[in-house]
Amino acid sequence: xxxxxxxxxxxxxxxxxxxxxxxxxxxxxxxxxxxxxxxxxxxxxxxxxxxxxxxxxxxxxxxxxxxxxxxxxxxxxxxxxxxxxxxxxxxxxxxxxxxxxxxxxxxxxxxxxxxxxxxxxxxxxxxxxxxxxxxxxxxxxxxxxxxxxxxxxxxxxxxxxxxxxxxxxxxxxxxxxxxxxxxxxxxxxxxxxxxxxxxxxxxxxxxxxxxxxxxxxxxxxxxxxxxxxxxxxxxxxxxxxxxxxxxxxxxxxxxxxxxxxxxxxxxxxxxxxxxxxxxxxxxxxxxxxxxxxxxxxxxxxxxxxxxxxxxxxxxxxxxxxxxxxxxxxxxxxxxxxxxxxxxxxxxxxxxxxxxxxxxxxx
Numbered sequence: 001x002x003x004x005x006x007x008x009x010x011x012x013x014x015x016x017x018x019x020x021x022x023x024x025x026x027x028x029x030x031x032x033x034x035x036x037x038x039x040x041x042x043x044x045x046x047x048x049x050x051x052x053x054x055x056x057x058x059x060x061x062x063x064x065x066x067x068x069x070x071x072x073x074x075x076x077x078x079x080x081x082x083x084x085x086x087x088x089x090x091x092x093x094x095x096x097x098x099x100x101x102x103x104x105x106x107x108x109x110x111x112x113x114x115x116x117x118x119x120x121x122x123x124x125x126x127x128x129x130x131x132x133x134x135x136x137x138x139x140x141x142x143x144x145x146x147x148x149x150x151x152x153x154x155x156x157x158x159x160x161x162x163x164x165x166x167x168x169x170x171x172x173x174x175x176x177x178x179x180x181x182x183x184x185x186x187x188x189x190x191x192x193x194x195x196x197x198x199x200x201x202x203x204x205x206x207x208x209x210x211x212x213x214x215x216x217x218x219x220x221x222x223x224x225x226x227x228x229x230x231x232x233x234x235x236x237x238x239x240x241x242x243x244x245x246x247x248x249x250x251x252x253x254x255x256x257x258x259x260x261x262x263x264x265x266x267x268x269x270x271x272x273x274x275x276x277x278x279x280x281x282x283x284x285x286x287x288x289x290x291x292x293x294x295x296x297x298x299x300x301x302x303x304x305x306x307x308x309x310x311x312x313x314x315x316x317x318x319x320x321x322x323x324x325x326x327x328x329x330x331x332x333x334x335x336x337x338x339x340x341x342x343x344x345x346x347x348x349x350x351x352x353x354x355x356x357x358x359x360x361x362x
Contacts, residue, residue: 014044015342016342018040018051020341023286037065038066048083050085057076085121085354086116106136119357120155125152183204186204231265235261241257246258267305274305298331303340306340330359
């Protein structure tokens with residue numbers, strides 16, 4: 001007997017087609033079947049799903065599951081961008097600047113970056129500001145540049161500020177060397193308490209004060225030794241150890257290792273613990289504790305946890321309201337759990353637009 005999802009996909013629901021494609025591609029919910037997943041992505045795209053066009057762009061460019069075909073990829077890329085997919089708009093802007101997949105055309109690049117910026121993508125806001133500041137693909141305008149720079153500063157994340165600051169300080173990725181601008185972008189991260197931005201800001205301020213500029217290699221070495229980076233490395237190592245123990249069938253040890261990684265802040269480890277608690281793998285089954293851990297993982301940013309917590313709430317076994325379910329599906333979709341778009345569409349019209357507008361984008 002067909003599930004509701006399969007029935008809706010067969011009836012031409014684009015987000016049901018997208019969900020089937022995603023489940024078949026990832027092996028979640030359904031057996032992995034890459035060729036069939038491509039078929040369903042194609043169907044979703046033909047029905048006007050922008051995200052499906054973007055997924056097909058990447059599939060045809062990577063050439064891992066199908067024969068690499070830049071012509072087909074470009075056709076999907078253009079359609080995804082035209083339909084409003086912000087990731088494809090930024091990518092198309094990049095390609096028009098580099099002259100890779102498409103003809104180099106800074107004016108076209110500016111047009112696509114602008115469309116992404118207008119949708120709230122902070123990195124695109126910075127790029128639009130930079131193009132205005134230097135007259136790239138558009139008439140120079142310091143006023144417009146400052147407007148977009150300020151908007152990027154208000155909505156961006158600290159890691160983005162670090163990257164921009166490094167580009168300005170060392171003249172990377174086509175950015176003109178400017179230590180004053182580097183200090184400005186680092187300062188946004190400093191105000192957020194970002195350890196790496198603080199380190200870089202102190203260094204560039206010393207340079208502006210007359211000290212010799214720190215070589216890039218030395219800076220990268222120092223950044224790799226920060227407490228923040230050590231925590232990232234420790235968290236990744238703990239998760240890798242837990243995964244290895246799980247693969248070896250050492251379930252009790254894996255559960256304890258996932259717990260260690262979870263305490264270090266790993267959303268993936270929190271989700272793994274929740275699933276093991278729910279299924280009684282390596283630990284006594286405890287659905288109440290599983291839901292608590294699933295909630296922690298969802299709050300920490302696990303798209304899997306966000307999706308399955310929403311599904312759990314929908315089952316009516318736990319009290320909640322539709323607004324919480326909608327938020328979880330929106331978060332999951334935004335973070336890459338593509339099947340969530342289908343379930344989100346049960347609550348809101350135009351789920352792609354909804355998810356995009358309810359999140360601050362890099």
